[in-house]
Amino acid sequence: MQAKNPTACVLVIGNEVLSGRTQDANIRFLATKLGDLGIPLREVRVIPDIAETIIATVNEVRAKFNYVFTTGGIGPTHDDITSECIAAAFGVPWEPHPVAWARMEKAYKPGDFNAARQRMGTMPRGAKLIDNAMSVAPGFQMENVYVMAGVPRVMQSMFEWLAPHLEGGQKIEQRAVHALGLPEGVIADGLTAIQNRYPDIDLGSYPFYRPTGNGVALVAKGTSAAEAEAVIAEVTELIRSLGRTPIQGEAPE
Amino acid sequence: MQAKNPTACVLVIGNEVLSGRTQDANIRFLATKLGDLGIPLREVRVIPDIAETIIATVNEVRAKFNYVFTTGGIGPTHDDITSECIAAAFGVPWEPHPVAWARMEKAYKPGDFNAARQRMGTMPRGAKLIDNAMSVAPGFQMENVYVMAGVPRVMQSMFEWLAPHLEGGQKIEQRAVHALGLPEGVIADGLTAIQNRYPDIDLGSYPFYRPTGNGVALVAKGTSAAEAEAVIAEVTELIRSLGRTPIQGEAPE
Numbered sequence: 001m002q003a004k005n006p007t008a009c010v011l012v013i014g015n016e017v018l019s020g021r022t023q024d025a026n027i028r029f030l031a032t033k034l035g036d037l038g039i040p041l042r043e044v045r046v047i048p049d050i051a052e053t054i055i056a057t058v059n060e061v062r063a064k065f066n067y068v069f070t071t072g073g074i075g076p077t078h079d080d081i082t083s084e085c086i087a088a089a090f091g092v093p094w095e096p097h098p099v100a101w102a103r104m105e106k107a108y109k110p111g112d113f114n115a116a117r118q119r120m121g122t123m124p125r126g127a128k129l130i131d132n133a134m135s136v137a138p139g140f141q142m143e144n145v146y147v148m149a150g151v152p153r154v155m156q157s158m159f160e161w162l163a164p165h166l167e168g169g170q171k172i173e174q175r176a177v178h179a180l181g182l183p184e185g186v187i188a189d190g191l192t193a194i195q196n197r198y199p200d201i202d203l204g205s206y207p208f209y210r211p212t213g214n215g216v217a218l219v220a221k222g223t224s225a226a227e228a229e230a231v232i233a234e235v236t237e238l239i240r241s242l243g244r245t246p247i248q249g250e251a252p253e
Numbered sequence: 254m255q256a257k258n259p260t261a262c263v264l265v266i267g268n269e270v271l272s273g274r275t276q277d278a279n280i281r282f283l284a285t286k287l288g289d290l291g292i293p294l295r296e297v298r299v300i301p302d303i304a305e306t307i308i309a310t311v312n313e314v315r316a317k318f319n320y321v322f323t324t325g326g327i328g329p330t331h332d333d334i335t336s337e338c339i340a341a342a343f344g345v346p347w348e349p350h351p352v353a354w355a356r357m358e359k360a361y362k363p364g365d366f367n368a369a370r371q372r373m374g375t376m377p378r379g380a381k382l383i384d385n386a387m388s389v390a391p392g393f394q395m396e397n398v399y400v401m402a403g404v405p406r407v408m409q410s411m412f413e414w415l416a417p418h419l420e421g422g423q424k425i426e427q428r429a430v431h432a433l434g435l436p437e438g439v440i441a442d443g444l445t446a447i448q449n450r451y452p453d454i455d456l457g458s459y460p461f462y463r464p465t466g467n468g469v470a471l472v473a474k475g476t477s478a479a480e481a482e483a484v485i486a487e488v489t490e491l492i493r494s495l496g497r498t499p500i501q502g503e504a505p506e
Contacts (some may be wrong), residue, residue: 010319015457019427019474020461024277027299041271044299044307046280049457060255076438076446100295116441123254153458161323174272185329188369192331204268204302205330206275207404246361 005169005223006066013054013082014072015152018129025070025152033159037066037167038223049073058129061073062145067166069159072150074139076116082147083140087124090142097123101136108134132157169189170223175232178208179244180215187216190238194231200224201231217250258422258476260291262274264386265299266307266335267403278405279324286412291422291476292320293334301324307338310477312493315398321413322492325391325403329369335365335400336393340377340491343395353391423476428485431461433468440469443491447484453477454484470503 010030016022024046031041040202042065047053054073062068087094101121105113106194120137130139130146139148148158179187184207195203201222206214220231232248239246260406263283269275278300284294291500295318300306301442305352307326324392354374358366373390383399392401401411432440437460448456454475461468473484487502492499 003400011298015455015474016459016472018282018284019425020281020286020288020294020425021457021471024383025280027270028273028276034271035273038469039503041273042301044265044271047299048295074457074459077441078448079457112438114442117438120438122360151462153462172272174274185365185367185370185373188329188331189367192369195331202268202332203326204332205276205328206269207328209404209406219269219274221268235345 005038005040005172006167007059008034008067008069009045009065010041010044011057011061011070012044012072012150013049013070015048015079017046018048026035026150026155029152029156030069030071030159033163034173035172037163038171040172041066041168049079049081050083051085051088054079054082055089057079058086058089058145062143063176066144068145070145070147071155074120074137074147080119083119083123085245086142086145090124092125093220095125097127097129098120098141099139100129103138105134118138130158131161133161136171139215172221172223173225173228174219174221175225176214176217176219176250177232177236177246177248178217178250179239179246180213182216182242183241184216185243187238190242191218191235194234196240198227200232201227203231205237220226257292258291259420261320261322262296262298262314262318262399263294264310264314264321264323264324264409265297265403266302266323268301268332270299270341271301272445273429274294279403279408282405283412284415285323288427289421290416291423291424292419302332302334304334304341306449307335308342311339311342311398315376319397323398323400324408327373327390327400327402329372331341331373332351334389336372336376339395339398339400343379344376344453345378347375348378349374350380350382350393353382353393354469357389375433376468384414386414394445401425425474425476426478426481427472427474428478428481429470429472430485430489430492430501431503432492432499433466435469435492435497437469439495440491444471445490447487447491451480453485454480456484456488
């Protein structure tokens with residue numbers, strides 16, 4: 001369904017998600033926002049703060065996807081190495097960015113723009129700045145790679161600034177219906193038949209187990225709202241034919 | 254620090270995380286449990302329900318890491334294609350697994366073990382079963398690839414069964430201290446000096462912005478608890494020398 005839409009990959013850079021210390025909060029935000037822009041997220045990688053890994057991964061995914069968004073590793077400390085790794089990936093010098101550097105020098109009190117903070121004003125040659133409302137230190141863009149902060153509210157602020165500058169495709173429309181007490185194994189054959197009739201729609205089946213009851217959520221996605229609705233109408237009939245009450249929309253959390 | 258420990262990669266298979274519909278709940282669980290077993294998680298990939306992508310990714314990461322854990326795509330519906338993709342990745346037939354098939358046939362009422370459910374008893378030739386307390390349908394192991402359910406409580410049940418069978422390394426010890434009101438840019442130079450003195454410890458700096466106050470958490474990880482504690486003792490002194498009050502342990506959420 002998404003053949004004509006540009007594709008995106010998100011790279012989460014940092015040991016804190018891989019160690020289990022931190023619950024990632026950026027993937028879902030970016031997935032949702034990119035879907036709205038018609039830039040479906042096709043892959044996510046979470047990788048550690050290891051230079052060779054970052055450089056190799058960036059070079060692999062920037063060749064493979066239309067857009068790459070990185071989060072994390074652009075702060076002032078020794079474990080923030082994303083920026084110099086992006087320079088290495090593109091084979092360009094890592095040097096003071098005239099605009100970012102001047103802006104930061106002005107923002108800090110005399111003497112406070114120290115060596116550590118100067119790292120945040122240092123970027124791959126040719127970087128375009130990504131502004132944000134939360135912090136004086138910007139993210140940056142190198143070709144199709146967008147380098148953002150890892151702290152969710154700073155990342156979100158950068159992405160909101162960035163969104164109007166991205167060239168998207170058709171919005172991915174999503175419609176859903178759910179049914180309580182219906183095992184997937186009972187509805188599966190009927191779903192396959194519907195999916196086969198609508199090759200441009202991605203029909204997903206997601207069982208849930210909640211204190212309010214178990215059941216299954218059926219979700220139709222595609223660039224055509226009319227087709228997504230037609231699929232959900234057929235799934236709704238299927239649920240009724242199996243003796244259950246279809247409930248429109250997502251199941252409650 | 255983790256040179257002698259076996260390494261792990263997690264593959265999250267499924268469109269629901271990539272579309273933003275679902276907040277992943279498996280990565281952090283596996284990251285934490287694997288760290289406790291001394292099997293540090295070194296990479297996570299989230300990939301869609303597309304056969305070529307699953308097959309290529311499985312073959313890439315099973316050659317690269319000691320352990321690969323997949324979540325998702327082993328249910329009865331048309332979008333559950335992980336199992337046959339694993340067979341394709343290993344170049345073996347996908348066929349009824351004698352034990353799993355017999356067990357499921359017995360568990361369902363006559364006539365209820367339909368074609369859709371039979372898919373869950375069909376596995377790559379040579380698969381070893383991964384049991385679980387939640388569901389009659391098992392996960393399975395092929396060499397160093399462990400194939401588990403995507404529903405968190407089923408996955409967790411499978412992993413708990415699996416854990417005693419995994420050969421781990423030295424547990425990754427983690428110690429932390431945090432400081433309120435301390436910008437990373439002020440402490441960065443001192444942290445670099447400490448990190449340089451302890452090459453076997455991974456010292457991370459994680460700023461936080463919370464209603465209870467902003468600050469930074471400093472986390473030391475490695476296989477030596479004594480070294481991790483020595484690093485945190487030095488960071489504690491550093492925080493004091495910068496006029497802040499160090500607070501042992503993690504910052505409150």
